[in-house]
Amino acid sequence: MKPLPLTAEPSGVDGVCLTPRRASSWQAATRVFLRDLKLAFRKRGQLIQPIAFFIIVTAMFPLAFTPELTRLREVAPGVLWVSALLASLLALEFLFRDDREDGTLEQYALSGHSLTGLLFAKTCVHWLLTGLPLALVAPLMGGALGVPIEAMPGILAALLLGTVSLSVIGAIGAALTLGVKRGGVLLSLLTLPLAVPVMIFGARATELAIRGVDAAAPLYLLGAITVLGLTLGPIAAAAAVRISLE
Amino acid sequence: MDWKWFHRLASPPYIYGLAGRLIPWFAWPAAVSMVVALYLGLFVAPPDRIQGEGFRILYVHAPSAWMSVMVYTIMALSAAIGLIWRIKIAHAVAASCAPIGASFTAVALITGMLWGKPMWGTYWEWDPRLTSELVLFFLYLGYMALRSGIEDLAQADRASAVLAIVGVVNVPIIHFSVEWWNSLHQAPSVMKFGKPTMAWSMLEPLLLMLLGFTLYFAAVLLIRLRGEVLRRERAATWLRQALEG
Amino acid sequence: MPAVMHFLSMGGRGQYLWPAYGLTLVVIVMNVVWARTIVREAREDARRRLLMDGGER
Numbered sequence: 001m002k003p004l005p006l007t008a009e010p011s012g013v014d015g016v017c018l019t020p021r022r023a024s025s026w027q028a029a030t031r032v033f034l035r036d037l038k039l040a041f042r043k044r045g046q047l048i049q050p051i052a053f054f055i056i057v058t059a060m061f062p063l064a065f066t067p068e069l070t071r072l073r074e075v076a077p078g079v080l081w082v083s084a085l086l087a088s089l090l091a092l093e094f095l096f097r098d099d100r101e102d103g104t105l106e107q108y109a110l111s112g113h114s115l116t117g118l119l120f121a122k123t124c125v126h127w128l129l130t131g132l133p134l135a136l137v138a139p140l141m142g143g144a145l146g147v148p149i150e151a152m153p154g155i156l157a158a159l160l161l162g163t164v165s166l167s168v169i170g171a172i173g174a175a176l177t178l179g180v181k182r183g184g185v186l187l188s189l190l191t192l193p194l195a196v197p198v199m200i201f202g203a204r205a206t207e208l209a210i211r212g213v214d215a216a217a218p219l220y221l222l223g224a225i226t227v228l229g230l231t232l233g234p235i236a237a238a239a240a241v242r243i244s245l246e
Numbered sequence: 247m248d249w250k251w252f253h254r255l256a257s258p259p260y261i262y263g264l265a266g267r268l269i270p271w272f273a274w275p276a277a278v279s280m281v282v283a284l285y286l287g288l289f290v291a292p293p294d295r296i297q298g299e300g301f302r303i304l305y306v307h308a309p310s311a312w313m314s315v316m317v318y319t320i321m322a323l324s325a326a327i328g329l330i331w332r333i334k335i336a337h338a339v340a341a342s343c344a345p346i347g348a349s350f351t352a353v354a355l356i357t358g359m360l361w362g363k364p365m366w367g368t369y370w371e372w373d374p375r376l377t378s379e380l381v382l383f384f385l386y387l388g389y390m391a392l393r394s395g396i397e398d399l400a401q402a403d404r405a406s407a408v409l410a411i412v413g414v415v416n417v418p419i420i421h422f423s424v425e426w427w428n429s430l431h432q433a434p435s436v437m438k439f440g441k442p443t444m445a446w447s448m449l450e451p452l453l454l455m456l457l458g459f460t461l462y463f464a465a466v467l468l469i470r471l472r473g474e475v476l477r478r479e480r481a482a483t484w485l486r487q488a489l490e491g
Numbered sequence: 492m493p494a495v496m497h498f499l500s501m502g503g504r505g506q507y508l509w510p511a512y513g514l515t516l517v518v519i520v521m522n523v524v525w526a527r528t529i530v531r532e533a534r535e536d537a538r539r540r541l542l543m544d545g546g547e548r
Contacts, residue, residue: 190409196381236411246400349521356514470530472533
Protein backbone atom coordinates (compact mmCIF):
# COMPACT_ATOMS: atom_id res chain seq x y z
CA MET A 1 0.00 0.00 0.00
CA LYS A 2 1.63 3.17 -1.18
CA PRO A 3 2.06 5.81 1.51
CA LEU A 4 -0.61 8.42 1.28
CA PRO A 5 0.79 11.65 -0.10
CA LEU A 6 -0.87 14.49 1.68
CA THR A 7 1.63 16.94 0.31
CA ALA A 8 1.55 18.23 -3.22
CA GLU A 9 3.98 17.01 -5.83
CA PRO A 10 7.27 18.81 -5.81
CA SER A 11 7.28 21.47 -8.42
CA GLY A 12 9.96 23.34 -10.13
CA VAL A 13 11.38 24.31 -13.43
CA ASP A 14 12.07 21.41 -15.80
CA GLY A 15 10.72 19.03 -13.21
CA VAL A 16 13.66 19.66 -10.94
CA CYS A 17 12.59 19.42 -7.36
CA LEU A 18 13.07 22.62 -5.47
CA THR A 19 11.01 22.27 -2.33
CA PRO A 20 7.88 20.19 -1.94
CA ARG A 21 4.86 22.45 -1.72
CA ARG A 22 2.55 21.70 1.13
CA ALA A 23 -0.89 20.75 -0.10
CA SER A 24 -3.85 22.81 0.91
CA SER A 25 -6.52 21.20 3.05
CA TRP A 26 -8.75 21.23 0.01
CA GLN A 27 -6.27 19.19 -1.98
CA ALA A 28 -5.78 16.84 0.92
CA ALA A 29 -9.52 16.31 1.19
CA THR A 30 -9.74 15.62 -2.52
CA ARG A 31 -7.04 13.03 -2.25
CA VAL A 32 -8.77 11.31 0.65
CA PHE A 33 -11.97 11.36 -1.38
CA LEU A 34 -10.33 9.74 -4.38
CA ARG A 35 -8.45 7.26 -2.24
CA ASP A 36 -11.59 6.07 -0.49
CA LEU A 37 -13.35 5.73 -3.83
CA LYS A 38 -10.50 3.73 -5.27
CA LEU A 39 -10.33 1.45 -2.25
CA ALA A 40 -14.06 0.89 -2.28
CA PHE A 41 -14.05 -0.07 -5.94
CA ARG A 42 -11.40 -2.67 -5.31
CA LYS A 43 -13.89 -4.65 -3.27
CA ARG A 44 -16.65 -4.51 -5.82
CA GLY A 45 -18.64 -7.22 -4.12
CA GLN A 46 -19.10 -5.06 -1.06
CA LEU A 47 -20.41 -2.15 -3.07
CA ILE A 48 -23.76 -3.68 -3.80
CA GLN A 49 -24.30 -4.92 -0.25
CA PRO A 50 -26.22 -1.88 1.01
CA ILE A 51 -28.50 -1.88 -2.03
CA ALA A 52 -29.01 -5.62 -1.84
CA PHE A 53 -29.84 -5.34 1.84
CA PHE A 54 -32.29 -2.55 1.15
CA ILE A 55 -34.05 -4.50 -1.57
CA ILE A 56 -34.25 -7.65 0.52
CA VAL A 57 -35.58 -5.92 3.60
CA THR A 58 -38.11 -3.95 1.60
CA ALA A 59 -39.18 -7.13 -0.15
CA MET A 60 -39.72 -8.82 3.21
CA PHE A 61 -42.68 -6.65 3.97
CA PRO A 62 -45.02 -7.84 1.22
CA LEU A 63 -44.05 -11.39 2.11
CA ALA A 64 -44.55 -10.98 5.83
CA PHE A 65 -47.39 -8.50 5.79
CA THR A 66 -49.73 -8.68 2.85
CA PRO A 67 -49.44 -8.86 -0.93
CA GLU A 68 -52.30 -6.40 -1.39
CA LEU A 69 -50.94 -3.30 -3.08
CA THR A 70 -53.51 -0.95 -1.61
CA ARG A 71 -52.47 -1.85 1.89
CA LEU A 72 -48.78 -1.89 1.05
CA ARG A 73 -49.04 1.59 -0.35
CA GLU A 74 -50.12 2.82 3.05
CA VAL A 75 -47.09 1.43 4.81
CA ALA A 76 -44.69 2.16 1.96
CA PRO A 77 -43.23 5.37 3.47
CA GLY A 78 -42.34 3.64 6.72
CA VAL A 79 -41.01 0.55 5.03
CA LEU A 80 -38.80 2.49 2.65
CA TRP A 81 -37.36 4.70 5.37
CA VAL A 82 -36.72 1.96 7.91
CA SER A 83 -35.02 -0.14 5.27
CA ALA A 84 -32.93 2.82 4.15
CA LEU A 85 -31.95 3.53 7.74
CA LEU A 86 -30.96 -0.05 8.41
CA ALA A 87 -28.97 -0.29 5.20
CA SER A 88 -27.12 2.93 6.03
CA LEU A 89 -26.36 1.74 9.55
CA LEU A 90 -24.92 -1.45 8.12
CA ALA A 91 -22.43 0.42 5.98
CA LEU A 92 -21.49 2.92 8.69
CA GLU A 93 -19.47 0.46 10.71
CA PHE A 94 -16.90 0.34 7.97
CA LEU A 95 -16.64 4.08 7.48
CA PHE A 96 -13.67 4.43 9.78
CA ARG A 97 -12.79 0.92 10.70
CA ASP A 98 -10.22 0.05 8.06
CA ASP A 99 -8.49 3.39 8.32
CA ARG A 100 -8.28 3.10 12.05
CA GLU A 101 -6.80 -0.38 11.88
CA ASP A 102 -3.98 0.47 9.53
CA GLY A 103 -3.21 3.76 11.22
CA THR A 104 -4.34 5.98 8.37
CA LEU A 105 -6.91 7.70 10.54
CA GLU A 106 -4.21 8.69 12.95
CA GLN A 107 -2.19 10.07 10.07
CA TYR A 108 -5.14 12.17 9.06
CA ALA A 109 -5.46 13.56 12.56
CA LEU A 110 -1.76 14.32 12.79
CA SER A 111 -1.38 15.68 9.28
CA GLY A 112 -2.12 19.25 10.25
CA HIS A 113 -4.87 19.41 7.69
CA SER A 114 -8.38 20.06 8.82
CA LEU A 115 -9.63 16.74 10.12
CA THR A 116 -13.15 18.02 9.61
CA GLY A 117 -12.47 18.39 5.91
CA LEU A 118 -10.89 14.97 5.56
CA LEU A 119 -13.74 13.28 7.37
CA PHE A 120 -16.19 15.21 5.27
CA ALA A 121 -14.50 13.75 2.22
CA LYS A 122 -14.83 10.25 3.65
CA THR A 123 -18.48 10.83 4.47
CA CYS A 124 -19.06 12.05 0.91
CA VAL A 125 -17.70 8.82 -0.46
CA HIS A 126 -19.82 6.85 1.98
CA TRP A 127 -22.93 8.64 0.81
CA LEU A 128 -22.08 8.28 -2.89
CA LEU A 129 -21.68 4.55 -2.43
CA THR A 130 -24.53 3.94 0.03
CA GLY A 131 -27.07 6.73 0.30
CA LEU A 132 -27.18 7.76 -3.34
CA PRO A 133 -27.78 4.25 -4.69
CA LEU A 134 -30.41 3.73 -2.01
CA ALA A 135 -32.19 6.92 -2.98
CA LEU A 136 -32.13 5.91 -6.65
CA VAL A 137 -33.46 2.44 -5.99
CA ALA A 138 -36.11 3.53 -3.49
CA PRO A 139 -38.66 4.81 -6.01
CA LEU A 140 -38.47 1.48 -7.80
CA MET A 141 -39.01 -0.44 -4.57
CA GLY A 142 -41.80 1.98 -3.85
CA GLY A 143 -43.32 0.97 -7.14
CA ALA A 144 -43.12 -2.62 -6.00
CA LEU A 145 -45.09 -1.58 -2.95
CA GLY A 146 -47.85 -0.10 -5.02
CA VAL A 147 -46.68 3.48 -5.10
CA PRO A 148 -47.90 5.46 -8.15
CA ILE A 149 -45.34 6.80 -10.61
CA GLU A 150 -46.28 10.39 -9.89
CA ALA A 151 -44.99 9.96 -6.37
CA MET A 152 -41.53 8.83 -7.39
CA PRO A 153 -39.83 12.22 -7.82
CA GLY A 154 -41.00 13.15 -4.34
CA ILE A 155 -39.68 9.92 -2.90
CA LEU A 156 -36.39 10.41 -4.69
CA ALA A 157 -36.01 13.95 -3.36
CA ALA A 158 -36.86 12.95 0.19
CA LEU A 159 -34.46 10.04 0.23
CA LEU A 160 -31.65 12.00 -1.38
CA LEU A 161 -31.84 14.55 1.41
CA GLY A 162 -32.49 11.98 4.09
CA THR A 163 -29.62 9.69 3.21
CA VAL A 164 -27.21 12.63 3.29
CA SER A 165 -28.38 13.38 6.82
CA LEU A 166 -28.11 9.73 7.80
CA SER A 167 -24.54 9.54 6.51
CA VAL A 168 -23.53 12.67 8.37
CA ILE A 169 -25.24 11.70 11.62
CA GLY A 170 -23.98 8.17 11.32
CA ALA A 171 -20.43 9.43 10.91
CA ILE A 172 -20.67 11.00 14.36
CA GLY A 173 -21.86 7.74 15.85
CA ALA A 174 -19.18 5.78 14.04
CA ALA A 175 -16.51 8.16 15.30
CA LEU A 176 -17.74 7.92 18.89
CA THR A 177 -17.81 4.14 18.91
CA LEU A 178 -14.40 3.69 17.27
CA GLY A 179 -12.80 2.63 20.49
CA VAL A 180 -15.54 0.25 21.54
CA LYS A 181 -15.12 -3.43 20.87
CA ARG A 182 -17.95 -4.79 18.75
CA GLY A 183 -19.46 -1.37 18.74
CA GLY A 184 -21.95 -2.08 15.97
CA VAL A 185 -25.02 -2.26 18.19
CA LEU A 186 -23.88 0.74 20.22
CA LEU A 187 -23.44 2.60 16.94
CA SER A 188 -27.06 1.95 16.07
CA LEU A 189 -28.21 2.87 19.56
CA LEU A 190 -26.44 6.23 19.31
CA THR A 191 -27.39 7.02 15.72
CA LEU A 192 -31.08 6.17 15.88
CA PRO A 193 -32.21 8.88 18.34
CA LEU A 194 -30.35 11.49 16.35
CA ALA A 195 -31.85 10.17 13.13
CA VAL A 196 -35.45 10.38 14.35
CA PRO A 197 -36.20 13.87 12.94
CA VAL A 198 -34.89 12.74 9.57
CA MET A 199 -37.14 9.70 9.66
CA ILE A 200 -40.18 11.69 10.70
CA PHE A 201 -39.94 14.33 8.03
CA GLY A 202 -38.70 11.96 5.38
CA ALA A 203 -41.56 9.55 5.94
CA ARG A 204 -44.02 12.42 6.02
CA ALA A 205 -42.73 13.82 2.75
CA THR A 206 -42.92 10.37 1.18
CA GLU A 207 -46.46 9.89 2.46
CA LEU A 208 -47.59 13.21 1.02
CA ALA A 209 -45.96 12.41 -2.28
CA ILE A 210 -47.79 9.10 -2.45
CA ARG A 211 -51.08 10.78 -1.73
CA GLY A 212 -50.40 13.24 -4.53
CA VAL A 213 -50.31 16.21 -2.18
CA ASP A 214 -47.65 18.91 -2.20
CA ALA A 215 -44.77 17.66 -0.07
CA ALA A 216 -42.85 20.94 0.05
CA ALA A 217 -43.13 21.58 3.79
CA PRO A 218 -41.52 18.42 5.12
CA LEU A 219 -39.00 18.52 2.29
CA TYR A 220 -37.90 21.99 3.32
CA LEU A 221 -37.54 20.86 6.92
CA LEU A 222 -35.63 17.82 5.78
CA GLY A 223 -33.41 20.11 3.74
CA ALA A 224 -32.83 22.31 6.76
CA ILE A 225 -31.84 19.32 8.86
CA THR A 226 -29.51 18.18 6.09
CA VAL A 227 -27.82 21.55 5.85
CA LEU A 228 -27.43 21.69 9.63
CA GLY A 229 -26.02 18.20 9.63
CA LEU A 230 -23.59 18.94 6.83
CA THR A 231 -22.22 22.03 8.52
CA LEU A 232 -21.98 20.78 12.11
CA GLY A 233 -21.77 17.05 11.69
CA PRO A 234 -18.22 16.72 10.37
CA ILE A 235 -16.98 19.02 13.13
CA ALA A 236 -18.51 16.79 15.77
CA ALA A 237 -17.20 13.71 13.99
CA ALA A 238 -13.69 15.15 13.87
CA ALA A 239 -13.81 15.92 17.59
CA ALA A 240 -15.05 12.41 18.26
CA VAL A 241 -12.33 10.83 16.13
CA ARG A 242 -9.62 12.74 17.96
CA ILE A 243 -11.05 11.56 21.26
CA SER A 244 -11.26 7.97 20.11
CA LEU A 245 -7.69 7.97 18.88
CA GLU A 246 -6.16 9.01 22.17
CA MET B 247 -5.98 36.63 37.22
CA ASP B 248 -5.19 34.30 40.04
CA TRP B 249 -7.12 31.09 39.40
CA LYS B 250 -5.98 29.32 42.54
CA TRP B 251 -9.33 29.76 44.22
CA PHE B 252 -11.01 28.15 41.22
CA HIS B 253 -8.72 25.16 41.19
CA ARG B 254 -9.26 24.72 44.89
CA LEU B 255 -12.97 24.84 44.24
CA ALA B 256 -12.77 22.24 41.52
CA SER B 257 -10.45 19.95 43.44
CA PRO B 258 -11.88 16.56 44.37
CA PRO B 259 -11.34 16.69 48.14
CA TYR B 260 -12.97 20.08 48.37
CA ILE B 261 -15.92 19.03 46.27
CA TYR B 262 -16.31 15.82 48.26
CA GLY B 263 -16.47 17.72 51.53
CA LEU B 264 -18.58 20.57 50.23
CA ALA B 265 -21.08 18.25 48.59
CA GLY B 266 -21.44 16.28 51.79
CA ARG B 267 -22.21 19.43 53.74
CA LEU B 268 -24.63 20.81 51.17
CA ILE B 269 -26.80 17.73 50.79
CA PRO B 270 -29.06 18.31 53.81
CA TRP B 271 -29.62 21.91 52.72
CA PHE B 272 -31.22 20.61 49.56
CA ALA B 273 -32.70 17.39 50.81
CA TRP B 274 -34.85 18.75 53.62
CA PRO B 275 -36.36 21.70 51.74
CA ALA B 276 -37.00 19.30 48.87
CA ALA B 277 -38.90 16.89 51.10
CA VAL B 278 -40.94 19.66 52.70
CA SER B 279 -41.73 21.21 49.35
CA MET B 280 -42.84 17.95 47.82
CA VAL B 281 -45.00 16.95 50.78
CA VAL B 282 -46.75 20.35 50.91
CA ALA B 283 -47.22 20.29 47.16
CA LEU B 284 -48.66 16.78 47.38
CA TYR B 285 -51.14 17.85 49.99
CA LEU B 286 -52.18 20.93 48.07
CA GLY B 287 -52.38 19.05 44.82
CA LEU B 288 -54.48 16.18 46.08
CA PHE B 289 -56.69 17.88 48.64
CA VAL B 290 -56.81 21.61 48.12
CA ALA B 291 -56.73 22.17 44.36
CA PRO B 292 -60.25 22.05 42.90
CA PRO B 293 -61.15 19.54 40.19
CA ASP B 294 -60.61 20.71 36.65
CA ARG B 295 -63.58 21.91 34.65
CA ILE B 296 -62.93 19.53 31.80
CA GLN B 297 -60.82 16.72 33.16
CA GLY B 298 -62.23 16.43 36.66
CA GLU B 299 -60.06 14.80 39.26
CA GLY B 300 -57.91 13.03 36.70
CA PHE B 301 -55.89 16.15 35.98
CA ARG B 302 -54.03 15.67 39.25
CA ILE B 303 -51.60 13.42 37.43
CA LEU B 304 -50.17 16.74 36.32
CA TYR B 305 -48.47 17.05 39.68
CA VAL B 306 -46.20 14.09 39.00
CA HIS B 307 -46.11 14.15 35.24
CA ALA B 308 -45.11 17.75 34.67
CA PRO B 309 -42.31 17.83 37.28
CA SER B 310 -40.92 14.56 35.92
CA ALA B 311 -40.92 15.95 32.40
CA TRP B 312 -39.29 19.10 33.68
CA MET B 313 -36.65 16.97 35.41
CA SER B 314 -35.93 14.99 32.27
CA VAL B 315 -35.17 18.09 30.28
CA MET B 316 -33.47 20.15 33.00
CA VAL B 317 -31.17 17.30 33.95
CA TYR B 318 -30.16 16.73 30.34
CA THR B 319 -29.37 20.41 29.90
CA ILE B 320 -27.20 20.40 33.01
CA MET B 321 -25.57 17.21 31.87
CA ALA B 322 -24.79 18.67 28.45
CA LEU B 323 -23.55 21.91 29.98
CA SER B 324 -21.24 20.13 32.40
CA ALA B 325 -20.01 17.89 29.63
CA ALA B 326 -19.23 20.91 27.48
CA ILE B 327 -17.37 22.59 30.35
CA GLY B 328 -15.41 19.43 30.95
CA LEU B 329 -14.60 19.09 27.27
CA ILE B 330 -13.66 22.69 26.55
CA TRP B 331 -11.84 23.64 29.73
CA ARG B 332 -10.75 20.12 30.62
CA ILE B 333 -12.15 20.30 34.11
CA LYS B 334 -12.48 16.73 35.35
CA ILE B 335 -15.08 17.46 38.00
CA ALA B 336 -17.44 18.68 35.27
CA HIS B 337 -17.30 15.25 33.67
CA ALA B 338 -18.08 13.72 37.05
CA VAL B 339 -21.14 15.96 37.31
CA ALA B 340 -22.32 14.95 33.85
CA ALA B 341 -21.88 11.26 34.63
CA SER B 342 -23.85 11.68 37.84
CA CYS B 343 -26.72 13.37 36.02
CA ALA B 344 -27.39 10.65 33.51
CA PRO B 345 -29.06 7.91 35.60
CA ILE B 346 -31.22 10.46 37.40
CA GLY B 347 -32.34 12.04 34.17
CA ALA B 348 -32.99 8.72 32.50
CA SER B 349 -35.19 7.44 35.32
CA PHE B 350 -37.30 10.59 35.38
CA THR B 351 -37.65 10.56 31.62
CA ALA B 352 -39.10 7.08 32.00
CA VAL B 353 -41.45 8.36 34.69
CA ALA B 354 -42.50 11.25 32.46
CA LEU B 355 -43.23 8.89 29.61
CA ILE B 356 -45.16 6.38 31.72
CA THR B 357 -47.15 8.94 33.69
CA GLY B 358 -47.85 10.61 30.38
CA MET B 359 -49.25 7.33 29.08
CA LEU B 360 -51.37 6.96 32.22
CA TRP B 361 -52.71 10.44 31.68
CA GLY B 362 -53.28 9.96 28.00
CA LYS B 363 -55.34 6.81 28.20
CA PRO B 364 -58.34 8.27 30.04
CA MET B 365 -57.91 11.64 28.36
CA TRP B 366 -57.43 10.83 24.70
CA GLY B 367 -58.31 7.17 24.75
CA THR B 368 -54.88 5.97 23.80
CA TYR B 369 -51.69 5.14 25.68
CA TRP B 370 -49.43 6.46 22.99
CA GLU B 371 -49.45 8.80 20.04
CA TRP B 372 -46.55 9.58 17.80
CA ASP B 373 -46.99 13.26 18.33
CA PRO B 374 -43.91 15.52 18.36
CA ARG B 375 -43.62 16.02 22.09
CA LEU B 376 -43.98 12.38 23.08
CA THR B 377 -41.66 11.30 20.29
CA SER B 378 -38.97 13.81 21.20
CA GLU B 379 -39.29 12.82 24.86
CA LEU B 380 -38.76 9.21 23.82
CA VAL B 381 -35.73 10.30 21.83
CA LEU B 382 -34.46 12.00 25.00
CA PHE B 383 -34.76 8.69 26.82
CA PHE B 384 -32.71 6.95 24.16
CA LEU B 385 -30.14 9.72 24.29
CA TYR B 386 -29.70 9.11 28.02
CA LEU B 387 -29.39 5.38 27.43
CA GLY B 388 -26.92 5.94 24.62
CA TYR B 389 -24.88 8.24 26.83
CA MET B 390 -24.68 5.66 29.59
CA ALA B 391 -24.02 2.84 27.15
CA LEU B 392 -21.19 4.77 25.51
CA ARG B 393 -19.66 5.51 28.88
CA SER B 394 -19.67 1.90 29.90
CA GLY B 395 -18.45 0.77 26.48
CA ILE B 396 -15.22 2.73 26.55
CA GLU B 397 -12.64 1.41 28.95
CA ASP B 398 -10.44 4.43 29.44
CA LEU B 399 -12.24 6.79 31.80
CA ALA B 400 -10.88 10.00 30.31
CA GLN B 401 -11.81 8.88 26.82
CA ALA B 402 -15.24 7.80 28.00
CA ASP B 403 -15.71 11.21 29.60
CA ARG B 404 -14.89 13.04 26.43
CA ALA B 405 -16.67 10.81 23.93
CA SER B 406 -19.87 10.85 25.97
CA ALA B 407 -19.50 14.62 26.29
CA VAL B 408 -19.60 14.93 22.51
CA LEU B 409 -22.71 12.79 22.42
CA ALA B 410 -24.41 14.82 25.14
CA ILE B 411 -23.66 18.06 23.32
CA VAL B 412 -24.85 16.77 19.95
CA GLY B 413 -28.07 15.54 21.55
CA VAL B 414 -28.86 18.91 23.05
CA VAL B 415 -30.67 19.90 19.85
CA ASN B 416 -33.47 17.69 21.09
CA VAL B 417 -34.18 19.92 24.09
CA PRO B 418 -35.61 22.93 22.23
CA ILE B 419 -37.51 20.49 20.02
CA ILE B 420 -39.20 19.02 23.08
CA HIS B 421 -40.15 22.41 24.39
CA PHE B 422 -41.28 24.07 21.21
CA SER B 423 -42.83 21.02 19.57
CA VAL B 424 -46.26 21.86 20.93
CA GLU B 425 -46.05 25.30 19.38
CA TRP B 426 -44.56 24.32 16.07
CA TRP B 427 -46.87 21.43 15.30
CA ASN B 428 -50.43 20.43 15.95
CA SER B 429 -49.98 18.19 18.91
CA LEU B 430 -52.10 16.24 21.33
CA HIS B 431 -50.32 18.10 24.08
CA GLN B 432 -51.68 21.41 25.14
CA ALA B 433 -49.69 24.53 24.51
CA PRO B 434 -47.56 25.65 27.43
CA SER B 435 -49.63 27.47 29.99
CA VAL B 436 -46.91 27.93 32.56
CA MET B 437 -43.52 27.98 30.86
CA LYS B 438 -44.22 30.79 28.52
CA PHE B 439 -43.67 34.49 28.52
CA GLY B 440 -46.44 36.47 30.04
CA LYS B 441 -48.78 35.46 32.79
CA PRO B 442 -49.64 31.80 33.22
CA THR B 443 -53.20 30.96 32.35
CA MET B 444 -53.82 28.47 35.12
CA ALA B 445 -55.79 29.24 38.28
CA TRP B 446 -53.57 29.89 41.27
CA SER B 447 -55.04 27.13 43.41
CA MET B 448 -54.04 24.69 40.71
CA LEU B 449 -50.80 26.41 39.87
CA GLU B 450 -49.43 26.65 43.38
CA PRO B 451 -48.98 22.91 43.99
CA LEU B 452 -47.41 22.59 40.57
CA LEU B 453 -44.84 25.28 41.22
CA LEU B 454 -44.07 23.83 44.63
CA MET B 455 -43.61 20.37 43.11
CA LEU B 456 -41.32 21.78 40.46
CA LEU B 457 -39.28 23.47 43.17
CA GLY B 458 -39.25 20.32 45.26
CA PHE B 459 -38.12 18.14 42.38
CA THR B 460 -35.37 20.58 41.48
CA LEU B 461 -34.04 20.71 45.04
CA TYR B 462 -34.32 16.93 45.20
CA PHE B 463 -32.28 16.63 42.03
CA ALA B 464 -29.56 18.84 43.53
CA ALA B 465 -29.42 16.63 46.60
CA VAL B 466 -29.25 13.35 44.69
CA LEU B 467 -26.73 14.80 42.26
CA LEU B 468 -24.48 15.79 45.15
CA ILE B 469 -24.71 12.29 46.61
CA ARG B 470 -23.82 10.69 43.30
CA LEU B 471 -21.09 13.23 42.70
CA ARG B 472 -19.36 12.19 45.91
CA GLY B 473 -19.48 8.62 44.72
CA GLU B 474 -18.03 9.60 41.35
CA VAL B 475 -15.26 11.59 42.97
CA LEU B 476 -14.33 8.64 45.19
CA ARG B 477 -14.34 6.33 42.21
CA ARG B 478 -12.06 8.59 40.22
CA GLU B 479 -9.53 9.34 42.88
CA ARG B 480 -7.35 6.29 42.84
CA ALA B 481 -4.85 6.35 45.68
CA ALA B 482 -5.11 9.96 46.66
CA THR B 483 -3.81 10.86 50.09
CA TRP B 484 -6.82 12.95 51.03
CA LEU B 485 -8.94 9.82 50.78
CA ARG B 486 -7.45 8.44 53.96
CA GLN B 487 -8.65 11.39 56.00
CA ALA B 488 -11.99 11.56 54.28
CA LEU B 489 -12.75 7.91 54.85
CA GLU B 490 -11.88 8.09 58.49
CA GLY B 491 -14.71 10.54 59.01
CA MET C 492 -66.15 6.20 54.07
CA PRO C 493 -67.77 7.67 50.95
CA ALA C 494 -65.26 10.55 51.13
CA VAL C 495 -62.34 8.11 51.17
CA MET C 496 -63.86 6.12 48.32
CA HIS C 497 -64.32 9.30 46.31
CA PHE C 498 -60.75 10.26 47.01
CA LEU C 499 -59.41 6.88 45.97
CA SER C 500 -61.42 6.70 42.80
CA MET C 501 -60.50 10.25 41.78
CA GLY C 502 -63.57 10.72 39.67
CA GLY C 503 -63.05 7.39 37.96
CA ARG C 504 -59.45 8.09 37.04
CA GLY C 505 -58.05 6.45 40.13
CA GLN C 506 -56.78 3.38 38.33
CA TYR C 507 -54.47 5.60 36.31
CA LEU C 508 -53.67 8.26 38.83
CA TRP C 509 -52.49 6.14 41.74
CA PRO C 510 -50.08 3.98 39.76
CA ALA C 511 -48.65 7.20 38.37
CA TYR C 512 -48.09 8.63 41.84
CA GLY C 513 -46.83 5.29 43.04
CA LEU C 514 -44.30 4.99 40.25
CA THR C 515 -43.06 8.50 40.86
CA LEU C 516 -42.60 7.78 44.54
CA VAL C 517 -40.75 4.57 43.79
CA VAL C 518 -38.39 6.33 41.40
CA ILE C 519 -37.78 9.15 43.86
CA VAL C 520 -36.87 6.71 46.61
CA MET C 521 -34.92 4.48 44.27
CA ASN C 522 -32.71 7.30 43.07
CA VAL C 523 -31.73 8.16 46.60
CA VAL C 524 -31.05 4.55 47.52
CA TRP C 525 -29.09 3.95 44.34
CA ALA C 526 -26.98 7.07 44.84
CA ARG C 527 -26.19 6.18 48.42
CA THR C 528 -25.27 2.64 47.42
CA ILE C 529 -22.84 4.01 44.87
CA VAL C 530 -21.17 6.17 47.50
CA ARG C 531 -21.03 3.35 49.99
CA GLU C 532 -19.51 0.94 47.50
CA ALA C 533 -16.99 3.53 46.39
CA ARG C 534 -16.00 4.17 49.99
CA GLU C 535 -15.51 0.48 50.70
CA ASP C 536 -13.59 0.07 47.49
CA ALA C 537 -11.32 2.99 48.30
CA ARG C 538 -10.83 1.74 51.83
CA ARG C 539 -9.82 -1.66 50.52
CA ARG C 540 -7.38 -0.17 48.09
CA LEU C 541 -5.81 2.04 50.71
CA LEU C 542 -5.42 -0.98 52.97
CA MET C 543 -3.68 -2.89 50.20
CA ASP C 544 -1.38 0.01 49.46
CA GLY C 545 -0.69 0.46 53.15
CA GLY C 546 0.17 -3.21 53.49
CA GLU C 547 2.61 -3.08 50.60
CA ARG C 548 4.66 -0.28 52.03
